[in-house]
Amino acid sequence: MTEFELIRKYFQGKPTPSWCTLGIGDDAALIQPPAGRELALCSDTLIEGRHFPVRTAPADIGWKALAVNLSDLAAMGAQPLGFLLNLSLPQADEAFVAGLADGLFELAAQHDVALIGGDTTRGPLSISITAFGHVAAGQALRRDGAKPGDVIVVAGELGAAALALQQGADAPPALRAYLDRPQPQLACGQALAGVAHAAVDVSDGFAADLGHVLKASGCGALIELEALPLAPALRALPPGEAQTLALHGGDDYALVATLAPAAWASLQGRHAGLCAVGQIQHEGGLVGRDGQGKLNPVPLTGYSHF
Amino acid sequence: MTEFELIRKYFQGKPTPSWCTLGIGDDAALIQPPAGRELALCSDTLIEGRHFPVRTAPADIGWKALAVNLSDLAAMGAQPLGFLLNLSLPQADEAFVAGLADGLFELAAQHDVALIGGDTTRGPLSISITAFGHVAAGQALRRDGAKPGDVIVVAGELGAAALALQQGADAPPALRAYLDRPQPQLACGQALAGVAHAAVDVSDGFAADLGHVLKASGCGALIELEALPLAPALRALPPGEAQTLALHGGDDYALVATLAPAAWASLQGRHAGLCAVGQIQHEGGLVGRDGQGKLNPVPLTGYSHF
Structure with missing residues (x-):
């Protein structure tokens, strides 16, 4: 043919x-x-x-x-x-x-x-x-609009695609689907248009992609590590391992957006798929806070094609 | 990096x-x-x-x-x-x-x-x-609008890119430029918008690409073989060889358009880069007429990527 x-x-x-x-x-x-x-x-x-x-x-x-x-x-x-x-x-x-x-x-x-x-x-x-x-016009979600005080929200789940990639042929089909059949977060993105200050999709990894927003917007962020929306398959893993996948694994195709606290308060109840994971700060860099309140810098690394 | x-x-x-x-x-x-x-x-x-x-x-x-x-x-x-x-x-x-x-x-x-x-x-x-x-709106040059009686015009020269490809490393730079640095016929295309009935660019070869117009428009064409705008480098070749390159060589990025004779008459003087090479006919297929008036079918073959 x-x-x-x-x-x-x-x-x-x-x-x-x-x-x-x-x-x-x-x-x-x-x-x-x-x-x-x-x-x-x-x-x-x-x-x-x-x-x-x-x-x-x-x-x-x-x-x-x-x-x-x-x-x-x-x-x-x-x-x-x-x-x-x-x-x-x-x-x-x-x-x-x-x-x-x-x-x-x-x-x-x-x-x-x-x-x-x-x-x-x-x-x-x-x-x-x-x-x-x-x-x-004027309502698209750019990367450069995040403002200190903004709530950082995630639409979708983190870490499962990277886990599926790790497991290779052994990954159960439901896990493998995260890698092979990601669901673009179109409804959440459209709900955030004209509302959020900034957004990015998570292709290289949560930390790396949020890092693009922080760099473009000239600010930093504090992430509540326990608030990250881990995919169910990650909940059986040791917490450190699950967090590493959620922070640095690629291919999630979740959305990360930042919006003013008041805008988040009014949106929160209406979009079940969104969860708050932290706050934009004046200072540069990404900091993670664990369940004990301990702060640690999070490297902005993810997947690099070169 | x-x-x-x-x-x-x-x-x-x-x-x-x-x-x-x-x-x-x-x-x-x-x-x-x-x-x-x-x-x-x-x-x-x-x-x-x-x-x-x-x-x-x-x-x-x-x-x-x-x-x-x-x-x-x-x-x-x-x-x-x-x-x-x-x-x-x-x-x-x-x-x-x-x-x-x-x-x-x-x-x-x-x-x-x-x-x-x-x-x-x-x-x-x-x-x-x-x-x-x-x-x-409504003035774009589609492939499916050619009408019997239309004049077929070409913007640009034919055959040189295929000759350069044949000669490989031996091609002189001026010839090689036809292959490596084709000039898109934007000015002629814009002059033809809203005027011509159909157009296509010559990437697979003149006959093959004109063939797409004939098929989409449900008609045939008669080509005056001696009217084809051969690139200068082809004029030193035996006529048969030059015509084969002009008809079936790819990568010319010339334009072929069809337009009513009256439209061609009014455009002709104003666009030096255009030349008439034949006529759209009712009957299917592509027919070439040589300098002696002899008619021969021209196969609609060109370059296929598979």
């Missing part, structure tokens, strides 16, 4: 949403974004052996490639519209493409996002997705 | 255009597209050894990765705004990134397009760019 036939069979022919005036199959796609909104655009590449283990099921690769991009839109508070898919394949392997399309469109359907374009080529296995969505 | 440091040094810190309310460095970029225009989005991946020869100069890789995407926007008649860059590198090689950034930004500056986001990761060398631009 040629490149064109593969694309046609698995990626074309889906209904085109009304905001998309020209979908897959031309030199470019055409969209009419909603009037008066800003358009958020992001793009992430997944490489075999680096962003997903070799022999990951094709459907999981498809899911994850879209999920990490939707997570970036969630971290902006944006409502996703669609995406472009650039697929590099070692060979025109129909079973692989069919599986990948399955996982990809399963997540796309859950969030009503449409594939509108992209590219397929032969090369080492990698997938780049460019996703876009919209947000009210 | 880490991923973050490389990105910061070579890709951040450029001025952000007014339509971009948030550039590189957050989870997503934010743009405010011009009101009342459609947004055109396209994305192409370049892989070493497939889309550019191994040992291509990094600056040429950077140029070409952007050029092929701007060529897609040209084929829509769009005015480019910006792009996202996804770079996969075998190692954090500063000299390579510096060279790549040089070529990329040289072309970007020529067309006033801004880098607003993307991703850098470790992996086999590949570059995905997602470019976007705007076009008056």
Whole structure:
């Protein structure tokens, strides 16, 4: 099957949403974004052996490639519209493409996002997705708006993807799903748009990604270590080990946001998925407080691609 | 140098255009597209050894990765705004990134397009760019609008990139530039927007890409073989060989458009870069007419990535 036939069979022919005036199959796609909104655009590449283990099921690769991009839109508070898919394949392997399309469109359907374009080529296995969505002008969640006194909140659970990666083939399916099928926190992100001062999604690790907010905003943070929303699978581990995974493990695709205490008080009851884990401070650096009230610096390390 | 440091040094810190309310460095970029225009989005991946020869100069890789995407926007008649860059590198090689950034930004500056986001990761060398631009609503150049009787015009020259690829390291620099530094036909594309019935850019080869227009539009075409705008380097070749390169060689990034004879008559004098090469016909297939008036079918073959 040629490149064109593969694309046609698995990626074309889906209904085109009304905001998309020209979908897959031309030199470019055409969209009419909603009037008066800003358009958020992001793009992430997944490489075999680096962003997903070799022999990951094709459907999981498809899911994850879209999920990490939707997570970036969630971290902006944006409502996703669609995406472009650039697929590099070692060979025109129909079973692989069919599986990948399955996982990809399963997540796309859950969030009503449409594939509108992209590219397929032969090369080492990698997938780049460019996703876009919209947000009210001026209300997007940037990284540089955190203010001393802000409550730090997390949407989602921490540490399970890193634990699944550690356990490799031995990870039970429910744990493995955290790594292979992360759920982008779109609803929480949208609830935080125009409300929170700053947000980031947790891809490199909680400490590293919160660190990006602290650096961009020029402030520090105190984290209540016992308040971190550990994934259930971590609760059986020794507390130190669980905390290390939650603080420094990557691939969680949780959101971390900072907002004024009053805004948090009014949001708190209405969003079960959010929990407060600390406070933004004037001083630089990240400090963790344990259950005994003891303070310790937390290194801003996470996963580095180089 | 880490991923973050490389990105910061070579890709951040450029001025952000007014339509971009948030550039590189957050989870997503934010743009405010011009009101009342459609947004055109396209994305192409370049892989070493497939889309550019191994040992291509990094600056040429950077140029070409952007050029092929701007060529897609040209084929829509769009005015480019910006792009996202996804770079996969075998190692954090500063000299390579510096060279790549040089070529990329040289072309970007020529067309006033801004880098607003993307991703850098470790992996086999590949570059995905997602470019976007705007076009008056309803005036974009699609592939499916060609009509019998339309004049077929070409902007740019044909065959030289394929000849350079054939000659490899022996290609003189001026010829090699056709392969490494294609010039997207943005001005011609914009002049054709709202005027031409259909357009496509020549990436896989003139016959193959015109074939996409014929298929999408449900018609055929007669090409005057002697009217094809051969690149100067092809004029020294035996005519048959030159025509084969012009018809079936890839990587030209010329534009092929079809427009009503009256529209062509009024445009003809004003755009020196355009030349008429044939006519759209009712019957399917592509037919070439040589200097003696002899008709021969032209296969719709070009470069296939699989």
